[in-house]
Amino acid sequence: MARLKSGDRPTVKDVAAIAGVSATTVSRVLAGNYPVATSTRSRVMRAVRELDYVVNAQARALVGGGPGTVAFIVRDLVGPLFAHIGQGVEQQATAEGRLCLVCTHHGDPERELEIIELMRQQQTEAVVLVGGGMQTESYLQRMTSIAHSLDKAGSRLVLCGRPPLGDDVPATVVEYDNEGGAYAVTSYLISLGHREIAFIGTSEPVHTTTTARLGGFTRAHETHGVKIIPERLLPGSFDRDSGYLQTKALLAKRIRFTAIVAVTDMVASGALAALREAGVRVPQDVSVVGYDDIPLAADLTPSLTTVHIPHEDLGRIAIKLALHRDQHGLEQRMMLGTHIVIRDSTGPAKSRK
Structure with a gap:
């Protein structure tokens, strides 16, 4: 032969x-x-x-995309939350016999849209966007247009961890109760007697993740009759440096606060470092909470009270729904729950002078 x-x-x-x-x-x-x-x-x-x-x-x-290829588009490869959701995507894609391509946009919405268009041209079977997105009118219009273009090409836009674009937009959506988690953890602080609560991470008001978490923070204050002071709402991104610098600024301005709600666990880790440097005890003097429940949260000192997100389930379910969307009765929108994980970084309020 x-x-x-x-x-x-x-x-x-x-x-x-x-x-x-x-x-x-x-x-x-x-x-x-x-x-x-x-x-x-x-x-x-x-x-x-x-x-x-x-x-x-x-x-x-891998070179040419095509049927059997799933594209996983994420902000970066170093964020623990993205990595764990990505693991769920990759595991389910492999189980379904698909190859998984990983692309990063580093927070640039234009780059994100360019990657999606490239994946459409490559006839990728599903394009999975992980994490929050922008809420500007132009961005939403372009994303809606791309969703329809992908659908016509036999592909599928998958929103993993962000809200839907609209009822008539052909996209698979698997999100989690982002706003509800922030409401719950803020209400928990209020139940401990905290009335002077700072929020770190408000610099992206049109970002779905920031908007939802700040929304839950605000609703908890309104529900419990607690006034929000604008000086306690600090800008920032999703990383450790942001939490560290904004907490130092909060202390330098001598703004009264007994608790901090950080927009992510990484931001909370920076806040803990700044408080420790300043000799502020956690939770005896100030309580700190985060959001995401990444593995690092349990290893911080003190261990971090946070909101748990079903990381890998988000990725697995998103792929399963997208690849089997023609199955009769299979819902293409799903909301997963969140819950508080109480650890050592929170305690009863103590007035700060």
């Missing part, structure tokens, strides 16, 4: 020749979407292994 020359890439016809079947039969075996006799399947897979055909096929898919 003829063998490939050194350096030649195996083709379906090469696999078929070694297995003694037609090229169509090989395609059916590899796709797994058509009944094939067990003995025939065994011969084909033996030929695939002999020729190392699958490895080459995957390499070509």
Whole structure:
């Protein structure tokens, strides 16, 4: 039987020749979407292994996208929350027999839209956006247009951890109760007697994550009849440096506060460091809460009270719904719950002077 020359890439016809079947039969075996006799399947897979055909096929898919490829688009690769949601995406994509491409936009909405368009051109089966998005009219209009373009191309826009674009927009949406989690953890602080609560992370008012968490913070104050002082609402991004610098600024301005709600756990870690440097005890003098419940939260000193997000479930469910959207009765929108994880960084309020 003829063998490939050194350096030649195996083709379906090469696999078929070694297995003694037609090229169509090989395609059916590899796709797994058509009944094939067990003995025939065994011969084909033996030929695939002999020729190392699958490895080459995957390499070509990575270069050219196409059916069987899922794109996972995230802000960055270092954020723990993104990494854990991404793990759920990758695990489910692998279980579904798909390759997973990872792309980053570093918080640039224009870059995010460019990547989505590129994935549409590459005929990627699903384009998964992880984390919050912008709420400007122009951004939402372009995202809606892209969702329809993906749908026409046989692909699917998947929003993982952000709200839907609208009832008539063809997209799979798996979000979590972002606003409800912030409401719950702020209400918990109020139940401990805190009335002077700072919020760190308000610099992106049109960002869905910030808007929802600040909204829950605000609603908790309104529900319990506690007044919000604008000076306690501080700008910031989602990282540790933001929490550290804004907490130092809060202390320097001598603004009264007995608790801090940080927009993320990473922001909370920076706040804890700044308070420790200033000799402020947590939780004896000031309570601190975060949001996300990343693994780091339990290892901080003191361990961080936070809001738990079902990280990996978000990714897994998003992929499962998107890839099986034609299944009868399968809902394409889902809201997952959040809950408070109480640790050592919170305690009864103590008035600060």
